[in-house]
Amino acid sequence: MSVWQKLAYAVLAVVVAASIAAPLVAPRGYAKQDREQIDSAPSRTHWLGTDDLGRDRLARVLYGTRISLLLAPAAALLSTLLAALIGGFAGYLGGAWSRIAMAITDLFLSLPWLFLLIAARAMLPLNVSPLISVLVTFLLLGILGWTAAARVLCASAASLRGSDFVRQARAAGIPPYRVFCMQVAPNLNPVLLAQFWISIPVFILSEANLGILGLGVAEPLPSWGSLLKELEGLVSVGAEPWKFVPLILLVIVVTSFQFVLSRQGELAA
Amino acid sequence: MKNLNTSLKSIRSAVALLALCLAGWQHARAQGELRFCLRTEPKTFDPLKVDDDASATIRYLTGGVLVRVNRQTQQLEPELALSWKVSKDGKQISFRLRSGVVFSDGTPFSAEDVAYTMQKLMDPALHSPTGDAFRSGTGNVETRVVSPTQITITFPAQVAGLDRLFDQVAILSEHSPKKEMAVLGPFVMAEYKAGASVLLKRNPNYWKTDAQGHRLPYLESIRLDIQPNRDVEMLRFKRGELDLINTLDSEFFDKLAATSPQWVHDAGPSLDSEQIWFNQVAKSPIPSFKKTWFRSQVFRNAISGAINRDDLTRVVYHSHAQPAIGPFSPANKFWFNASLQPQPYSPESALKALQPEGFHLENGTLKDKDGNEVVFSIATNAGNKARERMAALIQDDLQKIGVHVNVVTLDFPSLIERMTQTFDYEAILLGLTNVDLDPDGEMNVWLSSAENHQWNPQQKTPETPWEAQIDQLMRAQASASDARRRKEAFDRVQEIVVEQKPFIFLINKNALSAVSPAVHGAAPVILWPQTFWNAEWLSK
Numbered sequence: 139m140s141v142w143q144k145l146a147y148a149v150l151a152v153v154v155a156a157s158i159a160a161p162l163v164a165p166r167g168y169a170k171q172d173r174e175q176i177d178s179a180p181s182r183t184h185w186l187g188t189d190d191l192g193r194d195r196l197a198r199v200l201y202g203t204r205i206s207l208l209l210a211p212a213a214a215l216l217s218t219l220l221a222a223l224i225g226g227f228a229g230y231l232g233g234a235w236s237r238i239a240m241a242i243t244d245l246f247l248s249l250p251w252l253f254l255l256i257a258a259r260a261m262l263p264l265n266v267s268p269l270i271s272v273l274v275t276f277l278l279l280g281i282l283g284w285t286a287a288a289r290v291l292c293a294s295a296a297s298l299r300g301s302d303f304v305r306q307a308r309a310a311g312i313p314p315y316r317v318f319c320m321q322v323a324p325n326l327n328p329v330l331l332a333q334f335w336i337s338i339p340v341f342i343l344s345e346a347n348l349g350i351l352g353l354g355v356a357e358p359l360p361s362w363g364s365l366l367k368e369l370e371g372l373v374s375v376g377a378e379p380w381k382f383v384p385l386i387l388l389v390i391v392v393t394s395f396q397f398v399l400s401r402q403g404e405l406a407a
Numbered sequence: 408m409k410n411l412n413t414s415l416k417s418i419r420s421a422v423a424l425l426a427l428c429l430a431g432w433q434h435a436r437a438q439g440e441l442r443f444c445l446r447t448e449p450k451t452f453d454p455l456k457v458d459d460d461a462s463a464t465i466r467y468l469t470g471g472v473l474v475r476v477n478r479q480t481q482q483l484e485p486e487l488a489l490s491w492k493v494s495k496d497g498k499q500i501s502f503r504l505r506s507g508v509v510f511s512d513g514t515p516f517s518a519e520d521v522a523y524t525m526q527k528l529m530d531p532a533l534h535s536p537t538g539d540a541f542r543s544g545t546g547n548v549e550t551r552v553v554s555p556t557q558i559t560i561t562f563p564a565q566v567a568g569l570d571r572l573f574d575q576v577a578i579l580s581e582h583s584p585k586k587e588m589a590v591l592g593p594f595v596m597a598e599y600k601a602g603a604s605v606l607l608k609r610n611p612n613y614w615k616t617d618a619q620g621h622r623l624p625y626l627e628s629i630r631l632d633i634q635p636n637r638d639v640e641m642l643r644f645k646r647g648e649l650d651l652i653n654t655l656d657s658e659f660f661d662k663l664a665a666t667s668p669q670w671v672h673d674a675g676p677s678l679d680s681e682q683i684w685f686n687q688v689a690k691s692p693i694p695s696f697k698k699t700w701f702r703s704q705v706f707r708n709a710i711s712g713a714i715n716r717d718d719l720t721r722v723v724y725h726s727h728a729q730p731a732i733g734p735f736s737p738a739n740k741f742w743f744n745a746s747l748q749p750q751p752y753s754p755e756s757a758l759k760a761l762q763p764e765g766f767h768l769e770n771g772t773l774k775d776k777d778g779n780e781v782v783f784s785i786a787t788n789a790g791n792k793a794r795e796r797m798a799a800l801i802q803d804d805l806q807k808i809g810v811h812v813n814v815v816t817l818d819f820p821s822l823i824e825r826m827t828q829t830f831d832y833e834a835i836l837l838g839l840t841n842v843d844l845d846p847d848g849e850m851n852v853w854l855s856s857a858e859n860h861q862w863n864p865q866q867k868t869p870e871t872p873w874e875a876q877i878d879q880l881m882r883a884q885a886s887a888s889d890a891r892r893r894k895e896a897f898d899r900v901q902e903i904v905v906e907q908k909p910f911i912f913l914i915n916k917n918a919l920s921a922v923s924p925a926v927h928g929a930a931p932v933i934l935w936p937q938t939f940w941n942a943e944w945l946s947k
Contacts (some may be wrong), residue, residue: 176722190796191800191803256818256821260817260821264786264833267811356814356815357814358802
């Protein structure tokens, strides 16, 4: 493990720990509005200042981190499982099954995902609590985000299908589903793991994109996406560098995930 | 005597020099180019088909009209018509026109051009939005040219506020080979680069002159850059590449005011309002107990009283807005009902008012008489920061009376679909952009049968007594020709709306604009077009 990889793990550990300790670090909470102190600069009571509704920015960053870091891996897990199910089986079965599954995957890949998410979000019931809205957002990301991973897994499973040990198992009369579960799936694990780690930063950024459009996590819950919306007024940001903190944190976390991913790649190899 | 002659010569020389200077100054004034942005591509250059802001801007700057609403005084003033008279039954209007006026290409202007314009405007095949305002009954519009300077126009039914509607009618030439490109306004269309800019040049034949007899406009040209991005518009203005911004957000206004306070103008409350309404549509797919809440005047009034409008104006609009009182802003000098009072913010009174209806607090949550928690969603369009912030403040305000609000931001088409097609929403926060001073412009909102009667549109018959009363009053004001009687009827409409609160009016935004000090003669007002309403008098 290189120094950079160790550093990445350490950074992620610190960020996760800080977000878990949010109630201690920022006891004011993320929703409390202090309407007499809107958009204020960092001070002793508000270390990162307040937002345009007088809410403590540090608390919002920490709670937003908690949400993004908790739910992005959950969405990544869901999408990886779907990809394993669809791509893995299609690759293992081959023939028409593989062609049909990959045609569906190509169809999903060709759809503009952002508009798909917006349309899916618009069809959902309106009267849901902010917590449900955040779960739904990441659930949608997970459900719609399996396609790229499915192609990789299909190719991997297809290459395993022709391998000697699989042929031997089939020649021994082992039923196909058992061959898949006992012989193919364990060999797909490194690819699955890599796809899982790749998906996490992708989903973090996807939620951020949705948040910037105002379509992600509902008020008053914070997320990195909704926090990044503050940067829209670029004219003033130069004078208020503390507003860059969510962006810097996002860059650091996504970069750390890339280093962790490279480590996972090494392990898989 | 010699001294006197010398003095006279000196005076003559001085006067001649002054005249030369003045002529030079006038020439210099006519050299200026005013630059500002259109936020969208103009959809049409045909003044009769105008239906968007960009096209309306070009029509305003190039079109000659018979009468014009003075944007400062809000009074109707003569333009191409020297005088006019509306018949008692409100069906007929007679104009006496200026003589000696010519179109930009030199074609003489006469009553025949007015008749030609009206016939084209009222042609059903044209689908003119401007013409729709004149349509009050079935039948044809008749024009009678009495003389080259006199014309009478008769409509099949009474048209309320008839004379003011002519503010939007740019007169076309019947005989000019250039048709709608021959104009009577201060500027003429010179160049159009799709997606980039529109260049308007001074109309050399414009009829208006200043007190010294100099032909207007002072400006040589106006360049309109098509720029939808407001950040870019702001940066270009700060760099001096633009001379004015017609409407500014409060955030941009404050940023600009911090560095250049003399460039920004807050003209006070505008006609625009922001409001919330609850879904009262009987067939809407929401639970019946919620329909009962939303149809209760007490519930709507309590919710309204629990919203801190002062905070909305201060926090969201940085005090560049006023708490709204009713359907018309106090900015509408004639039609606003001055007897209406703003609703005081009082969560305690709101809770007290809800108690007789069976609402009660239980562990900090408001419940109705059947024990249902009072929870509803407020939907608004994604991307509108001010509305998103208002919704978050309202969410926090209503929490104080135990009401849980879920704020939902949707893309605009989805919101409109829910609002007008599926009625699958509980409450919506949106704004009303009002460009018409006359309540007739809002018939499509207040009549219960109207499509834009948002809380419960297209009713076959009014579902509540107060909506029936509003219908009757709106029709009465529309059919009365006496301004005083119309005002009385509409005052009552405003009272009913404030009592019943089908719309919970939140704020009236101030008219904020920015004008470069290089522009002389600018006097921003609250009515559109705020900064260039007197374009012919502006100079650089």
